[in-house]
Amino acid sequence: MKAVVMRETGGPEVLSLEEIETPEITSATQVKVRIEASGVNPVDTKLRSRGLFLPDGVPAVLGCDGAGVVVETGSQVTQFRSGDEVWYCDGGLGGLHGNYAEYAVIEESVCCKKPVSVDFIHAAAAPLVLITAWEALFGRARLTDEKTLLVHAGAGGVGHVAIQLAKQAGARVLTTVSTKEKQAFVASLGADESILYREHGFVDQVMALTGGAGADVVLDTVGGDVFKASIDATSPYGDLVTLLDPGPAVDWKEARNRNLRVGFTLMLTPMLRHLPQARANQVAILSDCAEMIDSGSLRIHVSDSLPLDQAVKAHELIEQGRMQGKLVLIP
Known part of the structure; x- marks a missing residue:
């Protein structure tokens, strides 16, 4: 073959x-x-x-x-x-x-x-993106209908299905995108608010959209500096779930002070283990x-x-x- x-x-x-x-x-x-x-x-x-x-x-x-x-x-x-x-x-x-x-x-x-x-x-x-989004939102973050979710890169593979699964669960969904074209795309999927992260710092925008409370759940599909900044966008006692390795440079002090529950999702684990x-x-x-x-x-x-x-x-x-x-x- x-x-x-x-x-x-x-x-x-x-x-x-x-x-x-x-x-x-x-x-x-x-x-x-x-x-x-x-x-x-x-x-x-x-x-x-x-x-x-x-x-x-x-x-x-x-x-x-x-x-x-x-x-x-x-x-x-x-x-x-x-x-x-x-x-x-x-x-x-x-x-x-x-x-x-x-x-x-x-x-x-x-x-x-x-x-x-x-x-x-x-x-x-x-399959991979559906399982990843489902496990991240409902297995790790325990997303429910009264919560506000921030999805990073909402127009991407995992992001675009995470938006839809979260809306099916009744959550309010915020998402970051890079262009106005993608902004229209995520709106068609049901996203309540989208943030053009290249024009505006997403942390300030999230805080403005949540009345200073922050998102109850943040799904990080990007990693690096986005993960580090996401700590400040997550509400106290909230959930921050990432698909990536945050790396050794993360200062965990603010995450601890907010009492965050930090989770990792790798849907390949059942295959690997x-x-x-x-x-x-x-x-x-x-x-x-x-x-x-x-x-x-x-x-x-x-x-x-x-x-x-x-x-x-x-x-x-x-x-x-x-x-x-x-x-x-x-x-």
Whole structure:
């Protein structure tokens, strides 16, 4: 089969389209999927440039998100049969088990039936960001309807679904964006207020919009200085959740003085630590989100879809940091 293979760390140019062996079912509980689309996420570019999670991970096929059609099932598979359309988040952390490819073999337990109302492109764009946003908002921050949420980079992959999930929960949503075009986009998703962070300091704007109280919950999808400044935008006894490593330069004094609950979300942990119950919980999240998508209360925005042989361009676009929504590769 054709797949995008990474044989060393480095820039986007280390990705090359190659012919490799098609994976085959080796366990009675596995399904083989013909991949129709694969989501591209910022974590893919970090793994490519900084190194893989798994020690002897190269050569590697990246891509955690996939959507496609089941073409074969193991003898003990009960939930799926050939022809079923599925979506999932699995693989892409090292070795040849990733989704920038034509086929994947995965465990039945991590697979979920695709929402019927969307195509494979939109389905493939969604799993990692949906699970990330859900776990951050409801698992870490315990978001409820009486709270005000600040989402950083609300037009991005995680941000644009976090806005919608929070509005479904009844929260008030503030978000930061870089352009007026993105301001209009997040408004269409239901954001109550958007802050052009390049024109105005977001901390002052958040304090003005909350009457000096600060946001009850802050979701940091950017890291670095944004995380550090977010401490001052979070209300006393509030929750500050980040998807990134804050680094060693954070002065935690103000966070302590505000009695903040600081949380971390890495939705890949169940894969990395082999936690079956946590993975089952993530599949349940996808199932709930599929119902929301099919009901029209949740939508996935795809900025562009590219052929598999343009994976280099896809990584370049992600690293430019101007993406709105998601980017997808099509085998």
